[in-house]
Amino acid sequence: MQQDADEMEDQDLTRALEMRARARKLFLRAWDYGLRGLDVKHKGFSSALREGPKETVRALTKQDVPLVFWTAAAWGAAISLAKDSPGMVADQPVVEALMDRALELDERYADGAIHGFLITYETSRQGANGDAAAKSPPHFERVVELTGGRLASPYIARAEALSVQKQNRAEFGSLLRQALEIDPNAKPEYRLADLIMQRRARWLLAKADQLFAEE
Known part of the structure; x- marks a missing residue:
């Protein structure tokens, strides 16, 4: 969908922006599912993550890597499509903490x-x-x-x-x-x-x- 939006931009900017907004919603949905999964495995994980990302991710293990990677990737993709949203951009350190921990583990x-x-x-x-x-x-x-x-x-x-x-x-x-x-x-x-x-x-x-x- 992102590629479709990029190709559409020169022809119809409004349509391209609509497509990117839809892509962002899909990424955010994936991010939400991922955090829910991590909360199931590590109670209270998502709440603690924003308070202290680097400390919280230490609880993750190699078995968590698939869920951690796809959660962080979806989160990062959503942020890249929401540069006009300070609240989302502020979550960038959380994405970094998750991805760095995944790299360390596997x-x-x-x-x-x-x-x-x-x-x-x-x-x-x-x-x-x-x-x-x-x-x-x-x-x-x-x-x-x-x-x-x-x-x-x-x-x-x-x-x-x-x-x-x-x-x-x-x-x-x-x-x-x-x-x-x-x-x-x-x-x-x-x-x-x-x-x-x-x-x-x-x-x-x-x-x-x-x-x-x-x-």
């Missing part, structure tokens, strides 16, 4: 899905010391290693999060072409994700002139 989860999330997230982490973007490439390298380079999303995430930020058009194009060269049928469990992300790669390549300043 960095290989779902073939490096946590690393994949952090490729983009590290570039906007709150209160990061030094060059926040410098923390992103190691996550890219690790998820490519864990997936054998057969998953398109890490290449696209790096292109959007880092290449555009640094205005490195050559790297941007190279990463997206690598994503498009991946055979979606090479690994059946990646097929749907690869097809969706390759669609985004083509769209990004078509928008390159809008993303990069003229040389």
